[in-house]
Amino acid sequence: MKFDMGADTLTTLGGQTITSGDDLSGLVTRLVDSIQPLEGKFNGRGREAFQYFKEHADEIAVALRISLGQIQEGQSGMETAFASGDQEQEDNARQSQSAMNFDAAKF
Template sequence: MKFDMGARRLDGLRQQTAESSQDLSTLIRSLVVAGEPLEGRFNGAGRAGFDSFKVHADQIARDLNRSLEAILHGQSGAARSFNQGDQQMAEEARTVQATAGFDAARFGNR
């Protein structure tokens, strides 16, 4: 198993999450529309559940979108931290390399 969490991977993950947010809202509304032909054909708890879902569909979509926005915010923070850490590590490596003495590694005449 390979763990790959590079900058491009994080950007792709953020993009997929943003697209999923839009898809979820559309799917919830499509579910309400798809169930409309069944309206009035069932009773009891099933009907009460569907009626409640239909009434609260917009709120459900908003709640799901808010949750995905929070995930997206976290992913953005992770990407920012990763990029800053990557840059800092590269700068520190250059600094250490610039001050390192490589004369001891020479195998030629001294």
């Protein structure tokens, strides 16, 4: 009998990470759209920062999505490692159990 407490935890977390990446990149796009009316109202360094953000918003959104994708890859690797370790532990327990002589035990 296999006991999988939280076996789906990393899978669920991975799915949420992907969804969060999509949400964040969408929010960056919405932010750019919502600040559009402010264009031309800044001067000096404020204007430069505004223009830089506006011009690089797509790159920022892509970078967020890539970063969260890499986090999801790490989560997937952890899930694989945990599953492998769980299987190895089960195999070792079965092997040890089959080598035991329960008939000889005195209780």
